Amino acid sequence: MSIKIMIVEDEGLFRDMLQVALAERDGLEVVGAVGDGVSAIRMARELKPEVIIMDIELGGDPNGIEAGMAIREEDPDVGIVLLSLHSDKEYLSMVPPENSGGWSYLLKKSVANLEALTRAVEGAASGFMVLDPALVxxxxxxxxxxxxxxxxxxxxxxxxxxxxxxxxxxxxxxxxxxxxxxxxxxxxxxxxxxxxxxxxxxxxxxxxxxxxxxxxx
CATH class of the missing domain: 1.10.10.10 (Winged helix-like DNA-binding domain superfamily/Winged helix DNA-binding domain)
Structure with missing residues (x-):
């Protein structure tokens, strides 16, 4: 069975690129895509994705981390893959350690590496924590x-x-x-x-x- 994925990204072109990239991978299925945190919280309730690929900087409130935490309060099993332009391990320190399983962190430039993207998605779906190769x-x-x-x-x-x-x-x-x-x-x-x-x-x-x-x- 495919892992159901929702994309939350405020840049339309990058959001479309993500959907195209994920469509090339067997076992991954994009079930929805939105551009802001409020819509993400609402759509997560409706679509019940297994993993959400979430831009940290959404250009408004809530940001990606806040939206992800709100979604996880309602559904603790959903995995979150955080996307960022910046390599900074401190982003993950905002997630409480006891809830850190199922959170992955990937740089936007690494999305072109489909193997790294797939590992981040599969790891989040399995409840693990996966870090960007460049950060490591x-x-x-x-x-x-x-x-x-x-x-x-x-x-x-x-x-x-x-x-x-x-x-x-x-x-x-x-x-x-x-x-x-x-x-x-x-x-x-x-x-x-x-x-x-x-x-x-x-x-x-x-x-x-x-x-x-x-x-x-």
Missing amino acids: SSLRPRPKTRLEALTARQQQVLELMAQGYNNPAIAENLHLGVKSVENYINAIYQQLAITQSEPIHPRVKAVLTYLQDSRAS
Whole structure:
């Protein structure tokens, strides 16, 4: 079954481009598109999308983050992919950590990369947190954090997790076996003091920790 997507973008040309791009991907279906936050909240009630691709800067109130949070209050399972012109991890800090699963963050320039766009949509639909590849490549561990204590290979695995790669895709990228990737992920969880008993999914918690313990290079 296809993932039902709603687009919220105030620039008509970019909104149309998104619809065309998404139409090329199997398993994704655009069910609606609007240009402002108020219409987004109303249409989300009517269409019940599984994922909303939401521009942060909508040119009015509410902005994309505020509209997304309002929609998630009514439907906590809907995924939100935030779009921005600017690479700034602080945008995601506006989302309460306990509700951070299902939020992805993508730069508008990355939409042309259909693989990155698809990972962001699928990750949000699955309740994960997915970050833009350019943002990930710009981040470095802060000194004296648990993140800094990860090995180079563990860092690579965590960076791919943050970009929405699943375990088989991580294995393919790093030329590892899937079991080896699972072992690395378990070691990352242990190093970052993440347990399965937490209310937040461990994969989401790992990406959150990655964001919090990183700084722009």
